[in-house]
Amino acid sequence: xxISNDGQMASHDNDMIITGDGKIIIDxxxxxSEVDKMSTDDKISTDDDPSNRDPANITQVLPNANYxxxxxxxxxxxMPFDVIHLIATHxxxxxxxxxxRLASKDFCCAAYTPFMKLIGEGRTIYPRYDCFxxxxxxxxxxxxxxVHVRNITLVSEGLREHEYRSMWAWEFLEDKLDLPKFSVEDxxxxxxxxYLHAEEAVDNAAFLNTGGYRTMLTRxxxxxxxxxxxxxxxxxxxxxxxxxxGPNLLQGLSFYRxxxxxxxxxxxxxxxxxxxxxxxxxxDEFGEEFKEEDAGxxxxxxxxxxxxxxxxxxxxxxxxx
Numbered sequence: 001x002x003i004s005n006d007g008q009m010a011s012h013d014n015d016m017i018i019t020g021d022g023k024i025i026i027d028x029x030x031x032x033s034e035v036d037k038m039s040t041d042d043k044i045s046t047d048d049d050p051s052n053r054d055p056a057n058i059t060q061v062l063p064n065a066n067y068x069x070x071x072x073x074x075x076x077x078x079m080p081f082d083v084i085h086l087i088a089t090h091x092x093x094x095x096x097x098x099x100x101r102l103a104s105k106d107f108c109c110a111a112y113t114p115f116m117k118l119i120g121e122g123r124t125i126y127p128r129y130d131c132f133x134x135x136x137x138x139x140x141x142x143x144x145x146x147v148h149v150r151n152i153t154l155v156s157e158g159l160r161e162h163e164y165r166s167m168w169a170w171e172f173l174e175d176k177l178d179l180p181k182f183s184v185e186d187x188x189x190x191x192x193x194x195y196l197h198a199e200e201a202v203d204n205a206a207f208l209n210t211g212g213y214r215t216m217l218t219r220x221x222x223x224x225x226x227x228x229x230x231x232x233x234x235x236x237x238x239x240x241x242x243x244x245x246g247p248n249l250l251q252g253l254s255f256y257r258x259x260x261x262x263x264x265x266x267x268x269x270x271x272x273x274x275x276x277x278x279x280x281x282x283x284d285e286f287g288e289e290f291k292e293e294d295a296g297x298x299x300x301x302x303x304x305x306x307x308x309x310x311x312x313x314x315x316x317x318x319x320x321x
Contacts, residue, residue, distance in 0.1 A: 084110035094118035116142065120149040125220070126241045127158035127270075127301070129207040132216040139223050149224045153231040154217075156301040157267045159197065159204040159241060163283045166194040169265040179255050186253050193246040197266050200244040209272035209279055214304040221312035232305070232320045237261050274299040 088111035091097050097115045101108040119138070125131055139146050162169045170190055174182065182190065207213060221227065238259040240247040246266070250256060273280040275296025283289050299307075309318070 079106070081106065081110040085114065087111075088114035092118070112144075113148070116145045117148045120145045122151050122153070123149070124153040124155060125217075126155045126243075127208060127213055128204060128241055128243055129212065129216070130243055131241075132220060136216070136220060136223070139220075146223045147226050149227060151229045151231065152224070152227065153233060154305070155235060155241070156232055156269065156305075157235045157263070158208055158213075158270060159201045159244075159266060160208075160268045160270060161198065161201050162265055162268075164287075166197065166265055170194075173262070173265065177261070183254055186255070189249055189252050193249050196244060196246045196249075200246070201266075205270075208270040210277045211272075211274065211299075211304075213270075213301075214299075214308050217304065217308035218311045221308060221314045221316075224314070224316075227314055227316040230309075230314075230316045230318050232318065235263050235267055237263065239263070241267065269300045271298055271300050273297070274303065 084107055088097050088100060091100070091114070094115065097111055097118055101111050101115060123135060125135065167190075170182075173179070221230075235241070238257075238261060240262075250260065250262065253260075271281065272278060273296045276294075280292040280295035281290065281298060297303075
């Protein structure tokens with residue numbers, strides 16, 4: 001509920017802002033369309049406006065834009081900050097709100113909080129170093145972002161080598177799903193993806209099997225003071241962790257479908273020695289278990305999460321799905 005210029009109480013729905021007597025004050029769709037035009041209007045002044053710099057580097061100039069002297073939008077009627085803010089809250093795309101903020105300093109500042117909520121809220125964190133690194137870098141560049149994050153999702157399965165090797169796992173999948181016999185082209189694609197996966201798994205193991213996940217998760221949770229819910233889930237059927245090119249190549253398979261269940265071939269929980277920060281227990285390709293004499297306590301996702309949760313001091317509720 002808000003107050004219109006003539007003192008009447010006003011309400012809003014997803015499409016427009018309406019006074020108590022039914023008078024339409026603002027058509028949100030019409031205004032957002034106008035904002036999009038303003039963001040590309042050549043007549044808008046760009047003098048010393050940090051919000052008009054290279055969009056690729058916009059996160060580096062957002063703090064400066066927030067405290068820059070304000071001015072009316074050049075060649076356009078003045079629009080109150082609360083109206084701009086209200087329009088931004090009706091938008092559900094960070095990209096669109098980001099474009100809106102490029103219209104002027106007024107728009108940049110007024111839409112700041114809705115923009116922060118959209119880019120930070122409900123993020124899915126995969127167990128990869130670059131996934132943590134990007135989010136932590138964003139939080140460092142925009143200190144106010146952390147207080148707007150209420151919910152995050154943690155995926156508990158990461159890249160890992162199948163204990164019986166990838167080719168055996170593919171043969172098992174072929175029988176399990178009654179897939180057609182692999183063609184020469186299919187085999188070439190599978191071999192290439194297996195090679196790429198092996199490289200990625202080795203790189204990711206340096207993060208997962210040395211306590212890196214636990215350290216980064218602790219740091220992340222400590223930077224989200226108002227976090228309310230942490231959702232923990234496994235990879236969905238056919239889902240892949242971002243950051244490697246193998247999933248795109250799989251689309252060239254003759255039997256490919258979006259829900260092709262390759263999760264067990266390329267992903268799974270990790271296990272390492274939390275005392276030595278390396279693998280001291282493992283199963284070889286013949287199914288035989290090995291354990292070093294001085295092996296310490298073993299840690300997987302659950303142990304890493306529990307340790308990070310306690311160390312960070314977060315009060316968030318944990319939901320497992």
